[in-house]
Amino acid sequence: MKQKTLLIILYSLLLIPIKIAAQSPEDKKTKPYTVTKTEQLQVIDSINLLLNKKYIFLETAKKMGDFILSNFKNGSYSTITDPVLFAERLTADLLVISNDKHIRVQYNPSYIKETRENDKNADHEEYPASVIEQLKKSNYGFKEVKILEGNIGYLDLRSFEETSFGGKTAVAAMNFLSNTNALIIDLRKNGGGSPAMVQLITSYLFDSEPVYLNNIYYRQTDTNEQYWTLPYVSGERIPNADIYILTSTSTFSAAEEFTYNLKNLHRATVIGEITGGGANPGENNIATDQFTVWIPTGRAINPITKTNWEGTGVQPDIQVPASDALYTAQVKALEKLAAKDAENPNKIYPWLLTSLKVKQNPITLKPKESESYMGKFGSKNITYENGDLFYQLNTVQKVKMVPIEKDLFDLEDTMLRVEFKKVNGKIASITVHNVNGNAKNYQKN
DSSP states (O other): OHHHHHHHHTOTTTTTOOOOOSSHHHHHHHHOOOHHHHHHHHHHHHHHEEEEHHOOOOOHHHHHHHHHHHHHHHTTTTOOHHHHHHHHHHHHHHHHOOOOOTOOOEHHHHHHHHHHHHHOOSSSOOOHHHHHHHHTTGOOOOOOEETTTEEEEEEOOOOOOHHHHHHHHHHHHHHHHHTEEEEEEETTTOHHHHHHHHHHHHTTTSOOOOOEEEEEEEETEEEEEEEEESOSSSOOOTSSSEEEEEOOTOOOOOOHHHHHHHHHOOOOOOEEEOOOEEEEEEOOOOOSSOOOOOEEEEEEEEETTTTOOOOOOOOOOOEEEEEHHHHHHHHHHHHHHHHHHHTOOHHHHHHHHHHHHHHHOOOOOOOHHHTTTEEEEETEEEEEEEEEEEESSSOEEEEEEEEEEEEEETTTTTTTEEEEEEEEEEEEEEEEEETTTTTEEEOOO
């Protein structure tokens, strides 16, 4: 049972594409594999047994089983011989009854073979080697970690892998982000995964006092499993940083749990689209030598709402198209940091807000307008190259000039701006401003 418990993590509906392979090249040259009527019945009977034994809602399990068996008897599957199409049709029919987006039948001969060989040869239960390789290649879901302007951390997390594999990567990522004033966690392409990884990452966002996150009820064993933040984590926590979570319609399962938990604990602002709506964790099951079925075996029960997001998804605090979520989060983060830092004379956050908004909605200058700003100003040189203006910052570095308004430009990736001064309608000098409020003038040569 240990391996099946671990496989709960790996084969959530959107998490990792399971390798599908049919026959050897020699087989393909002779005759493609087809599903016979006898095998269809075997698959359906096996799925029925597994559903009734394991699916979280017994009455629904019976209805699903009766429905696909009835479809078989009335000939609904009689013309389907392709195994992939048969699996897709069974999945669709099971969804008609349950509307449970976690349920999935797959044609998986290579996975089944590798799993059985692995179980037979290993001294203890392990993941199949191909699955471990996939996890490594995906960096255990940690796609990108960086610091944005204004000391805002950014984590692009594509899955919540089991901590026994991705734990060290998670610790490294969270410690890299530990000095930030705000953190944006991007779950727009996250299909779910492990509740334990949800627990680990969430623990870095609170202090050491345990916080009750979620409860999962399992019908088969009639047990509950509670998840609390951990009293100890390796490295530094960020309990005071502002947290923003980005979502899309593809945010699913454990990614929704992470979002739902933090939203109801008022620890994060959720920005983006309503999520996919899958709250029932489960496991992948071998139905026959050729087919697997992923069955939800548990039900999430939030300690605050006493329910979950199944079928409804998580509603964002700020609903915007997923493509606009990162920009919106950056604006909100900078605005909040600016409000906290209102007494600081440097006004770094309003400065960054202006720069961000200009980048999002750039001003376009006509070539003749741009060319009018060219020239040498004391030791500084402004050139026009391939449609853009550049400022010679020093002897080796020049930076792109981004127009903020007429005669005022941002120097990209710096805390400097250039203002052009005119006399009798002609540019006579520039003033270089920095974020600290200092300015220096340069006359046009």
